Amino acid sequence: MREDGDGPGGARGVGRRQVLGIGGAFGLMAAAGLSASAALARRPPVTGAELRSAVPLPPAFQVPLPVPRVLAPAGTSGGADRYEITQREATLEILPGVRTPMWTYEGTFPGPTIEARRGRPITVRHRNDLPVPTVVHLHGGRTPASSDGYPTDLVLPEGWPGTAHGSGHGSGHGSGHGGHGGHGHAQGSAHGSAHGMSDPRAAPTRLTHEYTFPMEQRPALLWYHDHRMDFTAPAIWRGLAGLQIVRDDAEDALGLPAGPRELPLMIADRAFAADGSLAYPSLDPSLRERPGVREPYLAGVLGDVILVNGAPWPMHEVDAARYRLRVLNASNARHYDLEAVGDDGRRLDLVQIGADQGLLAAPVTHRSLPVAPAERYDVIIDFSAVPVGGRVRVVNRLGSGRTRDVMAFRVARRAADDSRVPRVLSADLPQWRRSDAVRVREFSFRAGRMRGGHGWLIGGLPFDPARSDVTVRLGDVEVWRLVADVHHPVHLHLAGFRVLSRRGGPPLPHDAGLKDTISLRPAESAEIITRFDGYRGRYLFHCHNAEHEDMGMMANLEVI
Ligand code: C2O
Ligand code: CU
Ligand code: CU
Numbered sequence: 001m002r003e004d005g006d007g008p009g010g011a012r013g014v015g016r017r018q019v020l021g022i023g024g025a026f027g028l029m030a031a032a033g034l035s036a037s038a039a040l041a042r043r044p045p046v047t048g049a050e051l052r053s054a055v056p057l058p059p060a061f062q063v064p065l066p067v068p069r070v071l072a073p074a075g076t077s078g079g080a081d082r083y084e085i086t087q088r089e090a091t092l093e094i095l096p097g098v099r100t101p102m103w104t105y106e107g108t109f110p111g112p113t114i115e116a117r118r119g120r121p122i123t124v125r126h127r128n129d130l131p132v133p134t135v136v137h138l139h140g141g142r143t144p145a146s147s148d149g150y151p152t153d154l155v156l157p158e159g160w161p162g163t164a165h166g167s168g169h170g171s172g173h174g175s176g177h178g179g180h181g182g183h184g185h186a187q188g189s190a191h192g193s194a195h196g197m198s199d200p201r202a203a204p205t206r207l208t209h210e211y212t213f214p215m216e217q218r219p220a221l222l223w224y225h226d227h228r229m230d231f232t233a234p235a236i237w238r239g240l241a242g243l244q245i246v247r248d249d250a251e252d253a254l255g256l257p258a259g260p261r262e263l264p265l266m267i268a269d270r271a272f273a274a275d276g277s278l279a280y281p282s283l284d285p286s287l288r289e290r291p292g293v294r295e296p297y298l299a300g301v302l303g304d305v306i307l308v309n310g311a312p313w314p315m316h317e318v319d320a321a322r323y324r325l326r327v328l329n330a331s332n333a334r335h336y337d338l339e340a341v342g343d344d345g346r347r348l349d350l351v352q353i354g355a356d357q358g359l360l361a362a363p364v365t366h367r368s369l370p371v372a373p374a375e376r377y378d379v380i381i382d383f384s385a386v387p388v389g390g391r392v393r394v395v396n397r398l399g400s401g402r403t404r405d406v407m408a409f410r411v412a413r414r415a416a417d418d419s420r421v422p423r424v425l426s427a428d429l430p431q432w433r434r435s436d437a438v439r440v441r442e443f444s445f446r447a448g449r450m451r452g453g454h455g456w457l458i459g460g461l462p463f464d465p466a467r468s469d470v471t472v473r474l475g476d477v478e479v480w481r482l483v484a485d486v487h488h489p490v491h492l493h494l495a496g497f498r499v500l501s502r503r504g505g506p507p508l509p510h511d512a513g514l515k516d517t518i519s520l521r522p523a524e525s526a527e528i529i530t531r532f533d534g535y536r537g538r539y540l541f542h543c544h545n546a547e548h549e550d551m552g553m554m555a556n557l558e559v560i
Contacts, residue, residue: 145537
């Protein structure tokens, strides 16, 4: 592994190297209470620190698994389905008997699921009734830039200082007002944070924003979540996350388990304060001004309660049949290595049929399955060999104590099963070869200094919305080499990619298929290949450890 990487942009030369020299692995990791060498020597299974809940926690496998409700369109116009979502505070019962105020989409956590069809566009009109600005990103969506949820394209709540026409946020930096852009809505400088970073291209709106999703993409499990500059991690933690599923006729015709035998599983850890509220170590708990978390949590915030679809360690009754589990790790920082264990201690096969961006070419069987933040895995489990009354626990091999358990299934009855897992799942996976690439770029993902404190940097630099980092040409194939210090789940907006190599060798079995998030493990380097396709405009790539993302580990990706 090279000791230094090129900065965002890859080809910017000497100046960037010098910046990187200043920001290289040392000062920053020391600030997080780790030294680079210690972190690498330990190869820690987690990157982050765990909060302890101050309320009694329920026993595992008691609460039934909820399935998020499917949102009905508010209407249809010109072949597009129109949805409406209000973002608002709601008090939910996440732990039995405990009232937890949350920030929600439509009053639930997870938010309602949107069911979409490939090629049938949808619009979602979001209304922000929360006390702070928000912005929605559809993770995994092939979305025009104006609807991709850029972190400064804020939806300002009623009464928020400034106007959608000027500064989006209190501190009076007026640069970049008005003029250019020509979107249908107001322009302004809306710097997203209290440290005065301004973004001349920000496009804030007041109270509502209508997002357009063409859905010209492979069927896949996507998720929508908040993406506000500097405050994404606490906003997701408070509940701003929901699912969107894209389907098409070809996938429907495969005969995979469906209906009640297809379950979305949004896995997320949380911790609870004594008053029942969600605990989170924000420097500014109002999330209005000062971003960031308290020092012990700079590497990531972990909770001691594992939620699946918003329920703690739930239990789900199943038939003795095949099930399709559509797993999303919506945790801020926690990694999972999932296995399914029967009462006899035997592990059930996890037959992976899909990745972040949809079906694999052919199934891949795992005994355990690592799932990094924001990754999705589409998995078949066959319960037919489990005796009626038997239990199958889903456990996280990286957890300990209570966080080892995730959820459980109880086989309730024998049942007919006409589902199939075809040997060929899809034939439309892109097959880019290294020789197709017009460019190779390299990016380091490392701890560093930012605003005089600890940060997380890409190529030695913290995120700046006003800077141009990487410019790619629409249609170009590129290889990106990504190098990590600690765990960094790296996510690209817009473009799905394939994993070409890890540590100079072949990809791992779970790297199969089309991805939008790759889990870099400590001290690891990996290569991905993609074709920048779909839309021109300003996008992002970033670490999806949400705390790292808020502390600088994000960069601009401009498609021209
Ligand atoms: Cu799921 Cu830019 O994020
Ligand atoms: Cu995304
Ligand atoms: Cu990271």
